[in-house]
Amino acid sequence: MPTELETRDPKLETDLKEVAQDIVRRAMKSGASAAECVVREGDEFSTLVRLGQVETLKESGSRSIGVRVFFGQRAASTYSSDFSPEGLDRMLRSALELAKITSEDPFGGIPDASQLGQLTGDLDLYHEDVYSLPGADRIDYARRAEKAALDFDPRIKNSEGGSFDAATGRKILANSHGFIGEYKRSYCSVAAVPIAQSENGAMQRDYWYSVARTLKKLDPPEKVGKIAAERTLRRLGARKVKTAQVPVVFDPMVSTSILEHIFEGINGDSVYRGASFLAGKLGEKIAGDNVTVIDDGTMPGGFGTSPFDGEGIPTRRTLVIENGVLKSYLLNTYTAKKLGLQTTANASRGLAGTPGIGPGNYFLQPGPKSPKELIGEIKEGLYVTEFLGHGANLVTGDYSRGASGLWISGGELAYPVEEITVAGNLKDMFFHVSEIANDLEFRGSVACPTIRIDGLTVGGE
Numbered sequence: 001m002p003t004e005l006e007t008r009d010p011k012l013e014t015d016l017k018e019v020a021q022d023i024v025r026r027a028m029k030s031g032a033s034a035a036e037c038v039v040r041e042g043d044e045f046s047t048l049v050r051l052g053q054v055e056t057l058k059e060s061g062s063r064s065i066g067v068r069v070f071f072g073q074r075a076a077s078t079y080s081s082d083f084s085p086e087g088l089d090r091m092l093r094s095a096l097e098l099a100k101i102t103s104e105d106p107f108g109g110i111p112d113a114s115q116l117g118q119l120t121g122d123l124d125l126y127h128e129d130v131y132s133l134p135g136a137d138r139i140d141y142a143r144r145a146e147k148a149a150l151d152f153d154p155r156i157k158n159s160e161g162g163s164f165d166a167a168t169g170r171k172i173l174a175n176s177h178g179f180i181g182e183y184k185r186s187y188c189s190v191a192a193v194p195i196a197q198s199e200n201g202a203m204q205r206d207y208w209y210s211v212a213r214t215l216k217k218l219d220p221p222e223k224v225g226k227i228a229a230e231r232t233l234r235r236l237g238a239r240k241v242k243t244a245q246v247p248v249v250f251d252p253m254v255s256t257s258i259l260e261h262i263f264e265g266i267n268g269d270s271v272y273r274g275a276s277f278l279a280g281k282l283g284e285k286i287a288g289d290n291v292t293v294i295d296d297g298t299m300p301g302g303f304g305t306s307p308f309d310g311e312g313i314p315t316r317r318t319l320v321i322e323n324g325v326l327k328s329y330l331l332n333t334y335t336a337k338k339l340g341l342q343t344t345a346n347a348s349r350g351l352a353g354t355p356g357i358g359p360g361n362y363f364l365q366p367g368p369k370s371p372k373e374l375i376g377e378i379k380e381g382l383y384v385t386e387f388l389g390h391g392a393n394l395v396t397g398d399y400s401r402g403a404s405g406l407w408i409s410g411g412e413l414a415y416p417v418e419e420i421t422v423a424g425n426l427k428d429m430f431f432h433v434s435e436i437a438n439d440l441e442f443r444g445s446v447a448c449p450t451i452r453i454d455g456l457t458v459g460g461e
Contacts, residue, residue, distance in 0.1 A: 016041070017182060019065070019083070020174035023092060027069045028176050030096050034070040034110050035176045036312075038351055039063075042169035043131070049142040050161040051150075057139070066351030069095045073104035079351035107337040108354070111311050113177040115333075115343070118308040119315060124301040126184040127214035130166040138164050141190050141221050148225025149194035155236065156229055160193035160205060162221070179312040186213055187303075190221050192228040196236055204235035204416075206385075211443055213301055231385070234406065238416035241407060241460040247381040248422055248456045249374065249408065252439060254384050255448040259364055261392050261399075261426055262293060263446070266320060266328075267357050268335025268346075270394060277397040277427055278326060286326045287430035290367065293321040295330055297345065297360025304361040304445030310349035315360055318344045324431075332357050363447040367436035371450040374435045376411040382458050383408055384422060397426035421459035429453050 020037040027035035041063040048056045065088070066079035076098030080091040133141070146162030165188065172182040191209035198204075208228035210219035250258060264270060265278040272279075278286060297315030299305050308314055311333055319327045331339070332347035332355050348358025375383065388402035404418040424432075437450035 016170075017172055017174070017180060019088070020172050021180060023065070023067050023088065024174050024176050026092060027067065027096065030092075031071070032069040032096065032099070032176070033072055036068050036110055037174045038066045038349065039172040040065075040169065040351065042167060044165070044167045045131070045138060046163065046165040047139050047142050048161045048163045049139060049146055051159060052143060052147070054139055055161060064351055065091065067092055067095050068352070068354075069099045070109060071099045073106055073108055074099050074102045075105070075108050075354070076102050077352040077354075107334055109333070110175050110177065111313055111333045111343065113179075116175075116177055116179045116312045117314045118181045118312070119298060120307075122300070123183070123298075123305050123307060125213060125305060126168070126186045127216075128186070129215045130168060130186045130188040130213075132215065133166075138166065145190050145192040145221035145225040145228075146194075148222040149192045149229040149232075150225075152194075152226055152229035153196070153233055155196045155198065155233060156194045157197045158195040158203075160195065162192045162225065163190070165189045173308070173310075173312050175312055181308050181312060183307050188212060188215055188218055190218060190224050192221075192225045194225075194229050194232045196229075196232045198236045202236070204232055204238065206231040206235055209443075211303075213303075234413075235385075235404070235416045235418075238404065238418040240419050241382075241417050241458065243457065243459050243461065244380075245455065245457050247378050247408075247434070247452055247454050248458065249371075249378070249381060249383045249450060249452045250448075251383065251385045251405070252441065252448060252450055254387050255364075255451045256444075256446045257387060258429070258451070258453075259293070259362065259446055259448045261394070262321070262430070263330070263359060263362060264394050265426070266326070266330055268329050268331035268339060269357055271329050272335055272338040276394055281326050282329070284326055285324050286427075287321055287324040288433050289323050290436055291321055291324050291430060291433055292319075292365040293363070294318070294365065295320055295344070295346065295360045295362045299361045302361040302445070303442055304359050306360075309345040310347035310355045310358075311343075313343060313345040313347065315345050318346075318360075320362075330357055330359070359445050361442060361445055361447070363440060363442070364436065364449060364451070366438045366440040366449045369435060369437055371437045371439055374437050374450060374452055375408055375413065377435075378408045378411060378452070381408040382406075382417065382420070382422070383413055392426060397428075399424050399426050399429065417460075419460070422456055423459060424453075424456040428455060432456075
């Protein structure tokens with residue numbers, strides 16, 4: 001049976017750019033003062049194997065189109081997955097009619113023509129090999145990851161499964177200033193989620209995964225399963241601890257959440273609404289000298305890399321925090337106008353609606369020490385491996401989250417702990433990042449090494 005990819009009309013493949021440009025041309029002919037069109041298409045495969053048996057197997061292809069039109073300061077957008085002439089007519093007509101009755105917004109519009117453009121050269125975003133494996137081999141990837149976890153130790157009695165995912169996507173953007181750009185991305189991942197049981201019957205789960213743009217860079221499934229097993233086993237026998245104020249070390253899997261709170265605080269949307277504790281703080285010291293945060297949408301192969309942002313502006317490298325000083329917010333055209341600043345090319349968008357703000361490759365600059373050295377300096381403290389729920393108030397900075405992890409005693413990871421809370425205030429926390437390790441690794445568009453934060457309260461018994 002031919003796959004979705006094989007049955008696609010090759011003529012439409014090349015014509016999608018023409019379709020996007022045609023929609024923009026027709027919008028302008030109908031009296032719009034500006035217009036832009038986005039086309040997305042992609043293919044996804046995912047499988048979950050549980051206890052050796054295939055539990056889910058999904059393969060899908062999708063193609064969709066969206067248009068945004070302006071009549072002066074009024075704007076509207078619509079989208080569709082119907083590429084028939086009638087479907088495209090209907091989509092465009094709806095947007096044009098809606099735009100005439102929406103309220104005016106003086107900050108709306110597409111970027112000036114002078115701002116538009118895209119990075120050239122190979123950004124290493126797309127590899128055909130993510131779809132090169134036959135179906136049976138993809139399932140085998142998932143099965144091998146799970147088997148490696150189950151075989152690792154007799155205490156691993158069960159599993160929530162092993163999985164393998166692959167996806168490719170293509171995005172096209174055209175606007176009425178003559179901009180037309182496109183890029184393709186690929187992605188694959190393998191994961192395992194084992195469940196361990198102690199002698200008294202108490203159960204724990206944890207996970208591990210590997211993700212890459214190409215199969216060549218994906219960790220072997222056996223390695224993923226083994227690490228997932230080790231992470232799960234170290235949680236057995238978890239206990240509560242007494243409430244104390246101790247140094248807290250954040251594993252990279254959770255330290256990214258601290259960085260995400262900074263992102264929410266410097267996101268132009270929350271800044272202009274006054275809903276961020278970092279509003280009005282440009283040029284001020286908001287963190288310790290060792291804290292430097294960068295957003296870079298230009299890194300080859302990065303999970304947050306693209307040649308242009310959601311509005312057709314070339315992506316760039318932005319210094320967000322330098323040695324603790326807030327240097328820049330992250331902005332799209334709209335929020336930049338609201339704040340009287342320039343866009344940082346961080347517009348992100350779906351098919352319809354106004355663009356939002358998203359990270360490029362957004363990371364905390366690593367420090368010199370290994371995580372082991374960092375933990376070795378702590379007499380008593382907490383190593384957090386998992387957070388539960390959300391507990392950060394962006395307006396006040398108040399921070400409180402349920403957590404589990406490992407207790408540090410005498411510079412060693414001593415025993416697992418659970419049912420605890422970690423509390424503080426974001427305004428203070430960034431000043432109290434006392435150590436940053438050297439283990440920066442991107443598993444997505446946001447990455448953070450192991451970090452140590454002092455002055456937090458660990459709530460237990």
